[in-house]
Amino acid sequence: TAPPSPLLRPFSATARPHDILHVSALPSRIKPKYKDSPTSSLLSLRWPEPPRNVLIIPKFHAPQVTLSAVTFAKHVHQGYPGVNLVFERRVASQIHESLPFPIYTADPSALHDKIDLVATLGGDGTILRAASLFSLHSSVPPILSFSMGSLGFLGEWKFDEYKRAWRQVYMSGSRVAVTDLQDPHTQAAAANRLPNDEDDLPLHDAWSHVRGKSMGLTRSSKVLLRHRLKVGVYDAEGVNINNQLMPTSTAEPQQLLPPTPAALKTSDERTEPMKRAFHAINELVIHRGPNPHLAIIDVYVNGRFLTEAVADGILVSTPTGSTAYSLSAGGSIMHPLVKALLITPICARSLSFRPLGLPLNSKVVLKLSEKNRGRELEVSIDGKRKSGVTIGMEIRVEGETVGRTPDGGWAGGVPCVIRSPANGNPTEDDDGWVGGLNGLLKFNYPFGEA
Amino acid sequence: TAPPSPLLRPFSATARPHDILHVSALPSRIKPKYKDSPTSSLLSLRWPEPPRNVLIIPKFHAPQVTLSAVTFAKHVHQGYPGVNLVFERRVASQIHESLPFPIYTADPSALHDKIDLVATLGGDGTILRAASLFSLHSSVPPILSFSMGSLGFLGEWKFDEYKRAWRQVYMSGSRVAVTDLQDPHTQAAAANRLPNDEDDLPLHDAWSHVRGKSMGLTRSSKVLLRHRLKVGVYDAEGVNINNQLMPTSTAEPQQLLPPTPAALKTSDERTEPMKRAFHAINELVIHRGPNPHLAIIDVYVNGRFLTEAVADGILVSTPTGSTAYSLSAGGSIMHPLVKALLITPICARSLSFRPLGLPLNSKVVLKLSEKNRGRELEVSIDGKRKSGVTIGMEIRVEGETVGRTPDGGWAGGVPCVIRSPANGNPTEDDDGWVGGLNGLLKFNYPFGEA
Amino acid sequence: TAPPSPLLRPFSATARPHDILHVSALPSRIKPKYKDSPTSSLLSLRWPEPPRNVLIIPKFHAPQVTLSAVTFAKHVHQGYPGVNLVFERRVASQIHESLPFPIYTADPSALHDKIDLVATLGGDGTILRAASLFSLHSSVPPILSFSMGSLGFLGEWKFDEYKRAWRQVYMSGSRVAVTDLQDPHTQAAAANRLPNDEDDLPLHDAWSHVRGKSMGLTRSSKVLLRHRLKVGVYDAEGVNINNQLMPTSTAEPQQLLPPTPAALKTSDERTEPMKRAFHAINELVIHRGPNPHLAIIDVYVNGRFLTEAVADGILVSTPTGSTAYSLSAGGSIMHPLVKALLITPICARSLSFRPLGLPLNSKVVLKLSEKNRGRELEVSIDGKRKSGVTIGMEIRVEGETVGRTPDGGWAGGVPCVIRSPANGNPTEDDDGWVGGLNGLLKFNYPFGEA
Amino acid sequence: TAPPSPLLRPFSATARPHDILHVSALPSRIKPKYKDSPTSSLLSLRWPEPPRNVLIIPKFHAPQVTLSAVTFAKHVHQGYPGVNLVFERRVASQIHESLPFPIYTADPSALHDKIDLVATLGGDGTILRAASLFSLHSSVPPILSFSMGSLGFLGEWKFDEYKRAWRQVYMSGSRVAVTDLQDPHTQAAAANRLPNDEDDLPLHDAWSHVRGKSMGLTRSSKVLLRHRLKVGVYDAEGVNINNQLMPTSTAEPQQLLPPTPAALKTSDERTEPMKRAFHAINELVIHRGPNPHLAIIDVYVNGRFLTEAVADGILVSTPTGSTAYSLSAGGSIMHPLVKALLITPICARSLSFRPLGLPLNSKVVLKLSEKNRGRELEVSIDGKRKSGVTIGMEIRVEGETVGRTPDGGWAGGVPCVIRSPANGNPTEDDDGWVGGLNGLLKFNYPFGEA
Ligand SMILES: NC(=O)C1=CN([C@@H]2O[C@H](COP(=O)(O)OP(=O)(O)OC[C@H]3O[C@@H](n4cnc5c(N)ncnc54)[C@H](O)[C@@H]3O)[C@@H](O)[C@H]2O)C=CC1
Ligand SMILES: NC(=O)C1=CN([C@@H]2O[C@H](COP(=O)(O)OP(=O)(O)OC[C@H]3O[C@@H](n4cnc5c(N)ncnc54)[C@H](O)[C@@H]3O)[C@@H](O)[C@H]2O)C=CC1
Ligand SMILES: NC(=O)C1=CN([C@@H]2O[C@H](COP(=O)(O)OP(=O)(O)OC[C@H]3O[C@@H](n4cnc5c(N)ncnc54)[C@H](O)[C@@H]3O)[C@@H](O)[C@H]2O)C=CC1
Ligand SMILES: NC(=O)C1=CN([C@@H]2O[C@H](COP(=O)(O)OP(=O)(O)OC[C@H]3O[C@@H](n4cnc5c(N)ncnc54)[C@H](O)[C@@H]3O)[C@@H](O)[C@H]2O)C=CC1
Structure with a gap:
């Protein structure tokens, strides 16, 4: 088409x-x-x-x-x-x-x-x-x-x-x-x-x-x-597989074109594909999608086990994203300049899963628990699904570093x-x-x- | 299998x-x-x-x-x-x-x-x-x-x-x-x-x-x-199509067997298929499912337009179901003997969609708005999906009548x-x-x- | 004045x-x-x-x-x-x-x-x-x-x-x-x-x-x-003291007049003062009021201990009251004809105190815990304070019975x-x-x- | 005593x-x-x-x-x-x-x-x-x-x-x-x-x-x-009156002693009393207190009118305070190192007053609206009431500046x-x-x- x-x-x-x-x-x-x-x-x-x-x-x-x-x-x-x-x-x-x-x-x-x-x-x-x-x-x-x-x-x-x-x-x-x-x-x-x-x-x-x-x-x-979030998907061996994930919609511009000739790619992209992170301006979402059963996701913060989320899904949002999906899921509204990263559950099967805010430089890991027993979960970034994330994999999220670069620009x-x-x-x-x-x-x- | x-x-x-x-x-x-x-x-x-x-x-x-x-x-x-x-x-x-x-x-x-x-x-x-x-x-x-x-x-x-x-x-x-x-x-x-x-x-x-x-x-x-809910799915002409909906999971017992011989069917089921309602003990859910976009559902109560829900979904729950999905979606907990029917939005894109409770005999109609533009929405009863519900259709829900029958039993x-x-x-x-x-x-x- | x-x-x-x-x-x-x-x-x-x-x-x-x-x-x-x-x-x-x-x-x-x-x-x-x-x-x-x-x-x-x-x-x-x-x-x-x-x-x-x-x-x-709630305040000995409670505001009409002559009182009011209940159309509220410390209230339902509420306060509301204070405190909105009684905490120090709905004929008892250590709590009915309720007392609440009386009227x-x-x-x-x-x-x- | x-x-x-x-x-x-x-x-x-x-x-x-x-x-x-x-x-x-x-x-x-x-x-x-x-x-x-x-x-x-x-x-x-x-x-x-x-x-x-x-x-x-909040109370003329506010509890240590001899006061405190701010580690609260009527508070952020809060009260909290009163009032939980200031309403008479987070250096002004018509409101800092704040006054709140001082220390x-x-x-x-x-x-x- x-x-x-x-x-x-x-x-x-x-x-x-x-x-x-x-x-x-x-x-x-x-x-x-x-x-x-x-x-x-x-x-x-x-x-x-x-x-x-x-x-x-x-x-x-x-x-x-x-x-x-x-x-x-x-x-x-x-x-x-x-x-x-x-x-x-x-x-x-x-x-x-x-x-x-x-x-x-x-x-x-x-x-x-x-x-x-x-x-x-x-x-x-x-x-x-x-x-x-x-x-x-x-x-x-x-x-x-x-x-x-x-x-x-x-x-x-x-x-x-x-x-x-x-x-x-x-x-x-x-x-x-x-x-x-x-x-x-x-x-x-x-x-x-x-x-x-x-x-x-x-x-x-x-x-x-x-x-x-x-x-x-x-x-x-x-x-x-x-601020954006950096998102990396890692397989069970801890290898970054971002470059193997496929957008699922045919509306994606990437799908309409033959692959970029190798010569146009930056060397970074060719030689170190594992390192590249997706940057999200709103949020990273993991959701049960069409699966009728609750998703089970283990959440770690800075290497410490925080909780097992049993829920429709979970999202890690920027302050910008606090008025997007996170708002619908019950999160607080954050001014975009607050240096925070928000963890908001989506319909958690819990009375006590209150939305959280962490410093932007926190490292959040979301692990697709083996308890999901073969069910696939949906992973999306800013509303675009990335298919290919399966049980046992983990998603690492952290705030992007923002600031003046040595050459006086901003990164x-x-x-x-x-x-x-x-x-x-x-x-x-x-x-x-x-x-x-x-x-x-x-x-x-x-x-x-x- | x-x-x-x-x-x-x-x-x-x-x-x-x-x-x-x-x-x-x-x-x-x-x-x-x-x-x-x-x-x-x-x-x-x-x-x-x-x-x-x-x-x-x-x-x-x-x-x-x-x-x-x-x-x-x-x-x-x-x-x-x-x-x-x-x-x-x-x-x-x-x-x-x-x-x-x-x-x-x-x-x-x-x-x-x-x-x-x-x-x-x-x-x-x-x-x-x-x-x-x-x-x-x-x-x-x-x-x-x-x-x-x-x-x-x-x-x-x-x-x-x-x-x-x-x-x-x-x-x-x-x-x-x-x-x-x-x-x-x-x-x-x-x-x-x-x-x-x-x-x-x-x-x-x-x-x-x-x-x-x-x-x-x-x-x-x-x-x-x-108490249960009676649920009927009606097509755009107002015809009940409950009997055309298919459970989607192969785990459904119906799927494992050849159809029941006509002789064993009750006459009611053969002659008046339109009238039969599904009875839900927990809830009726409409959800965007794998669709990345918000679902749009028009909600009517006793014939009056209540609201247009723009959300992950919406659920109409029994009091029994108030501790199931509705709880996760933020609804209040109701004792099972409260004669009410609960409308709880799932991640509504709104700051002001508070969960509602209606008398059990209210008639709620959920209409899959034409604004969903061809997207399919998921309809489930007590966690079992009924596929085949499309845009323009409507789902009618009301509390089941409970009480003593003339012969002294309970219906x-x-x-x-x-x-x-x-x-x-x-x-x-x-x-x-x-x-x-x-x-x-x-x-x-x-x-x-x- | x-x-x-x-x-x-x-x-x-x-x-x-x-x-x-x-x-x-x-x-x-x-x-x-x-x-x-x-x-x-x-x-x-x-x-x-x-x-x-x-x-x-x-x-x-x-x-x-x-x-x-x-x-x-x-x-x-x-x-x-x-x-x-x-x-x-x-x-x-x-x-x-x-x-x-x-x-x-x-x-x-x-x-x-x-x-x-x-x-x-x-x-x-x-x-x-x-x-x-x-x-x-x-x-x-x-x-x-x-x-x-x-x-x-x-x-x-x-x-x-x-x-x-x-x-x-x-x-x-x-x-x-x-x-x-x-x-x-x-x-x-x-x-x-x-x-x-x-x-x-x-x-x-x-x-x-x-x-x-x-x-x-x-x-x-x-x-x-x-529907209304019937509210009775009982002292530590279980004696109804409704008639000893004073409205606190000088705006109360009662305050402006000498007491009604005994002859005009109904016999019921004279002989059985303990039995008379206040009827609330919105709610009964217990609140810490000017007390800077959290109120502690034990809640019983039908004789069973439900929970110890540690909170700014708690309210028992009618469905009519669900759009009043209970709404502000996070309760669901109930149609006034739902036969329920709502328990909604006010700023509970808890992540898991979800608002509750009970059948209208439930008996709720709220006990002002001894843990409040001498602090007074405020009790109000439909926004009017009743002073004189002290630690150790309990407040009994139940839905008013509504229905046709033998003489064909409604009570x-x-x-x-x-x-x-x-x-x-x-x-x-x-x-x-x-x-x-x-x-x-x-x-x-x-x-x-x- | x-x-x-x-x-x-x-x-x-x-x-x-x-x-x-x-x-x-x-x-x-x-x-x-x-x-x-x-x-x-x-x-x-x-x-x-x-x-x-x-x-x-x-x-x-x-x-x-x-x-x-x-x-x-x-x-x-x-x-x-x-x-x-x-x-x-x-x-x-x-x-x-x-x-x-x-x-x-x-x-x-x-x-x-x-x-x-x-x-x-x-x-x-x-x-x-x-x-x-x-x-x-x-x-x-x-x-x-x-x-x-x-x-x-x-x-x-x-x-x-x-x-x-x-x-x-x-x-x-x-x-x-x-x-x-x-x-x-x-x-x-x-x-x-x-x-x-x-x-x-x-x-x-x-x-x-x-x-x-x-x-x-x-x-x-x-x-x-x-992080702490700096809080200043200003009268209708914009004069800081922090030093005129009295703690109300006799449990306050200040109350037990004769005033400090002037010689012991720092020059700063003597000469510029208007400038001194209270520092709150949890929050600033404005509350209706014993007043049965809703408090009305105008909220400004960085000089812009945000909203008129009609509520039991409102609080401006630090991230540390996010697990204190703000949590009870429905706020999100923030890690103490998130540089934010939280505005959380207490029982707002609204369906759409979601808790907010602002950058720590935002300037929030809370004005006790004339609509409160002579009612006094309660102002507290970290749970200690400051009496003497009346209608027409305003309370200015901003995050304390934290960082290394020229002499290598931290302020x-x-x-x-x-x-x-x-x-x-x-x-x-x-x-x-x-x-x-x-x-x-x-x-x-x-x-x-x-
Ligand atoms: N239940 C919900 O609220 C859901 C929300 N979304 C959000 O939709 C976003 C994708 O947007 P579309 O592709 O346009 O999908 P869409 O067509 O489903 O629209 C999403 C809605 O969110 C709004 N929105 C997006 N980012 C926003 C922000 N930062 N602040 C305030 N509003 C915002 C859009 O204006 C639009 O009304 C996702 O990043 C996610 O945040 C996605 C699925 C469900
Ligand atoms: N995010 C959520 O909370 C979701 C909840 N559900 C619920 O799951 C139900 C289907 O159950 P399963 O097939 O077992 O799916 P499931 O294996 O996904 O389990 C659903 C969970 O809900 C519990 N549950 C079911 N009915 C309940 C009730 N009336 N009160 C308290 N807990 C209840 C079950 O014990 C189980 O822990 C649906 O009727 C729906 O209410 C379904 C999808 C998402
Ligand atoms: N934070 C809050 O929301 C508070 C609410 N109230 C409510 O105020 C009521 C007393 O009312 P007033 O003496 O007029 O006090 P008020 O002058 O403080 O006004 C209370 C507000 O609640 C509204 N209201 C009262 N009953 C209602 C109902 N059933 N449904 C929808 N709105 C309703 C009124 O229109 C008014 O806007 C109490 O019964 C209590 O429900 C009282 C204190 C605090
Ligand atoms: N409804 C509520 O939740 C209310 C809460 N408070 C809080 O109480 C504080 C004053 O504390 P106290 O004088 O001890 O009063 P208190 O004796 O009433 O106790 C307040 C409770 O809050 C806890 N708390 C205080 N700061 C906390 C924090 N930063 N994180 C987690 N828990 C915290 C205390 O451990 C205690 O359980 C105020 O700053 C205010 O935050 C005050 C009034 C009502």
Whole structure:
């Protein structure tokens, strides 16, 4: 049922409108920096030079959203000439006819080295899909997410703000984006700064070509770095078998393409497949699935036996995931910046299995007990099933390490571009969490009519 | 994988040891009466004549339990000569060689007309299996349940009490069983009773042959009548399709046998298949099963739209089932005699879907919303899946009517023989519920060491 | 701070406008009958003759509501001449000047023998206050409740429907109220009824004087009978001390008046004070109150020790109360007609104290453990504290018996007049519960914007 | 009811057995260092020189515990000559006669500058009392806690381990305590360390006098640093009124003594009373207390309005407090090292007020809404009520900053000495949390008998 793969032309030199080119033709990825501030828990996005390769991810099966993706692509192509637009294969083949310029594609494993920035159009599921494309990597490009009608707790921007949103994220790092530096306090402070603070070096003029410069100064985009979980599946001998697990749905993009040529794989992936971890932005779930009987899972924390869970399932969630499945299963709601990992049972056959929170660096091991007697259990990451996990295997989970790398970048986490108010106070850094609780989750919704 | 069906000899006249005969050779079922009392919520079992056809249901896949079933069968056969022992086919073929007398079997649909009493050996699952054999009928024989090591909240007797338990239930209704009538208060009361109270009529001597008479007087067995749910599946046109649903597990006894010859079917089953309801003793569950996406179910109560449940699933439970799946899903614990029907969501994507209790006679309709878009949902009754329920269908649930019938019997409910204390005060009617909460469910288990 | 008690004139013969007369001058109470129907769980109100003595209870401290009470009183007085209006003392003294006709009052203990019907104007608290006036009695007059802006889960009618509501409840039982008998089906059925069914006897014309007869036929009012709890406080010697407990708030009407003269007390109250129980419509609460330490309460069910609750408190609730405090404490929501009694802990220091439901006829005993070491605990009934309960005492709770009395009336329960739709289908009997869950409690309120 | 204050002799020069001296005679406090390790989340205690001033805090009203305190005090005095023993006044006057050497005391405000180490004997309440003595200070001495029979989730050591526990904590920092440095791996690593790592400098021989040196090497004590909350009460004008709040219980040590002479107060306390925050180790609670009506509290997070809580109360808890009141109120269980602050409602009148977790550095403001109309609400910190908080006031809460100070010490948190296994693997750092969940809280206690 995969759509016929359109002609893939490898070299952009000869590219024509409607062409779908392979991302290998694109320049390498530009990694942004993230500045933190003493007054905000959000980070400021700083491109060292303008982003060039943008992956656009529209929701599947939603023709209206595909149209919006075309609108967005045209806007970016027209106003921001150096930008190349990349799409997943199934999307590329759907929309390349509608776009009067060449676009790029590749299978997921080739995206990581090229993509500077991701824009999603859809609901939370689309953001999860975007993140899953980088699930094997510690460095995820910033994600600019547009919600498209469907409820989105993670989605930040409404689509009709796309021009402002795009411009702000694109300009972040350029001189014109640094309004925050314009007020007297900051200037005074800046005057005292040492020249070796790299942020004070004269910014190059890579952005000078941007037509919309006259749009005026903007703020630097604010980024919420969402923690992820690292998940490894180990067989009874303790060997990591992550690379043997199969996604089960034919909707998975991986399934639609022939395997990536070996030459495009990173050496890491080829030589040390056991080490690679899946990164989850919401959660890892083990569930009885279609099995009518209770699942039995032994839980260890930092090498100590915690408990035998007898339940529909169990989940280990990030704080981001605390408003997803964990919420339904009765877990507390955690702000995404709490450095914790949540263990929430799903319908435990117990009166006393209260949801738990552990430090993010805890090591949790979930062992599929032999007591399950041959029943298969379902293992999913962010709602995508990984089949092939059987009794006796164990799943190791720990929080991803997040922080500044020696080269001044950030590793770890999913950098989500936060919506800024249209005419907002430039010093106000609202991460939107309180608004989402009230506006979307109807938190503590008051009793009474109307 | 079904065991080869052993030779079925139809007439007991020529029966030899080890034979497996068909239940059609047995006399008709004897229905007991149940006397209620102003001081207890338990009923007293009263056989009009001694029970003759006893169905013994041991747990599957548990060799030790099979041995106990043999022990129990021999004890009954030896001491209580008129009693015929019936087993499900797969059990009969397993144990007939171990029994020096003929036994009986049939497929489930033929049992209802013959079985006077059921004895289960196993855990709660075995009792559920016993009840499921009468799932299409309003009149269920009394169930005497022995727990066999596995946790049993429903199981009443420990197996090593089998002689006392059997004798008590067998004798209930005979003169010797009515200790309760021997104490002065009762006698005084009895003296004033009118002769048309049938319980005062001289009891016939059907029990006089029982060898163990010298064992002394016993109490009449006490019975807890567990309410059931009636469940009907209706297609989009409102037609009941219960008879088109298939159990999915090969462990289902129905699957092992050729269909019952039409002649043995009750006329009711042949002519009005649409009307027949499944009766659940624990609950009806609708669940997303292996489907990774949330199930969407519209819930109506007495014809009014209550809510759209977006969840892993939803369950409608009896009070008996309140300590089963509903407990795991966060429901309150209800005493089995509360006349209520519980609606408990399973991991609802909501902060405000609190479990509900409705009067037992409420009519609940669960509609598999078209929004599920082609996904199949799983429907199970007492843990047994019924496949074939698809989007657009609806499931109607209501409490079974329980009560005295014009002929003085009881219709409805599952009569469970309650354990009586070995040397207990004959006036103490403990239904065991408080004990089970503390002893098995560790209700409000105190904090602190030891 | 009590308002000066206005002159009380005992005989209505000489009554003048603005007078406040004592209810002893009024004719005796008329008890209605309640007809049940096979198709509805609501009862039909049937006055044997028109109600005469109506107690109007407006919310306290709400001047706007007092005005509405005046409006309502004038409407009733003008259109329904035989009706006498009764108010609590503090209300009577507030509004008698505004009413151009004599009104009646008494202290609470004298109301029971006189009041045919109660009308409340306010929120749930006002209905609770109305019910508390009959807290010592098994027979409560029908309550017609108007919600006045404040959220009301129990309140049925909006105040601007007062003319229709009043007329319907007043006419219930008269010939003109029995629309339900007018449709063809009913008439056919009626034709076959035996003359000894008292409902078919020619209704007398007690209503013929009602001016508004021309308003057309109405339905008989539907009544939801809410179960209550009987609560008795017993000292360490097992003596009922209900009559020694003091309400603690000066807002209690009892406090404002000298004690009722002995002659007005019913003999029952004088001679058997130990037997009288408080009746709660929501719940009985035991709470640590201002005590910073956990309360310790031993809980017995039907004479068996259930558990030692170590908690902020514990509550025993009716199904009606399941949407009050019990809901906040985590209990399930029960339809008011479920015959159950709920035990819900308040912040129990336990992981395994799940809320419980018991049959309504269970006997629950709560014992204030000696371990509380001299700390006082707070005991409240329907939100009103009863002081004087000390360590070592016990509180006995059981469901009130509800049912038809030998004289054909109903005893037990609080008969609440249900709102009928203005132009509703006369056969539709909506008890409003589903509507209240959705409209007021925001049950399963959907996620998402708007 | 305060015991008569015994003679206070100011100078130790002339001290005699049984004397109670003032702590001003003692040398200044020694602050330990805390080394962290890459492989453990526990810190290692390192005294720069042996601790000298030890505050011993036995449980109140527990004669058996007082005896144990005497035993402990004698052991320390005898074997560790330089150590001075300090007691709260009420304790000192109780036990000084039993001790053949002078002891020290002071009112709470004078303790902070003197106490090197605290030893508690009792339950969690005693540890809370110990912490409350340092509630106004950011630097709390290490707490060595002995549980004495009463359940203790925070208590670490059993009293019969007191010799080992004391020796280990006392020696931490001396050469003999560093077993951890003796194994080959560590030695190899040590060989490569730079001399400017102060831990490698030759340790001075302050411990050489200790008699028990022959007891052999021990490990350095491990410390779990528990985060606290900073709590400030502000009046309607935004002025901090912490110093106007009164503890309400006469059991409070402060109440027993005349006010500390001004000269003994730290300048900080005299000049900037508004700034001082209470530090809570468990939680801040606002509760309706004896008020029968729901409390109404507006909640702000980081300056944004979150919600209006209508409830029995609300609590802001540390992760340590997650197993205290927050657990009873339905909150999740958090490991004490999760850097979060929990908002848990107490019986909220809502279906959708799920417990929340925020980053520890969030600023939470709780405002006592004017809607409470004159009702007083109860404010407590770690179970001790602070009276004087009235409607319109607000309570500001945020996590205490914890971390290394410029001088290499730690500020913030309560350093709790963790129990080490008697013959434990020296590399095993068990923080005891998993053990406490299972052993004390009966977490996920399995169903079934025994
Ligand atoms: N009973 C439940 O609540 C279940 C929840 N899920 C969740 O669905 C996620 C997968 O999402 P889809 O593929 O879109 O599946 P889906 O189409 O079943 O939708 C899941 C729902 O969860 C929402 N969601 C996802 N992540 C969220 C977050 N971090 N915070 C708040 N809401 C969030 C989505 O908006 C959507 O409403 C899984 O990661 C899992 O958390 C999956 C199965 C059952
Ligand atoms: N997450 C959960 O708690 C799940 C529970 N179930 C329950 O299992 C039942 C089927 O039982 P089995 O076939 O034995 O499946 P099973 O082997 O999965 O065992 C279910 C467990 O529930 C217990 N149980 C069953 N009925 C009970 C009752 N009324 N009160 C207290 N405990 C009870 C059994 O003792 C057993 O421990 C279903 O009716 C459903 O209630 C089924 C699936 C998931
Ligand atoms: N944390 C809580 O939820 C608390 C609840 N209460 C409840 O308040 C009741 C007394 O009411 P008031 O004197 O008005 O006190 P109140 O002024 O404190 O209001 C209690 C609230 O409960 C509502 N309520 C009362 N009965 C209800 C019912 N049966 N179903 C749904 N909502 C109901 C009222 O509308 C009001 O919103 C008590 O019987 C108790 O149930 C009392 C104290 C604390
Ligand atoms: N309903 C409830 O659960 C209530 C709990 N409390 C808690 O009591 C604390 C004060 O303690 P006490 O003065 O001893 O009062 P208390 O004598 O009332 O005992 C409180 C109980 O909480 C335990 N506890 C205290 N802190 C704990 C922690 N961090 N983790 C686990 N258990 C803990 C104690 O061991 C004791 O069993 C407060 O900080 C508050 O957390 C206070 C009032 C009500």
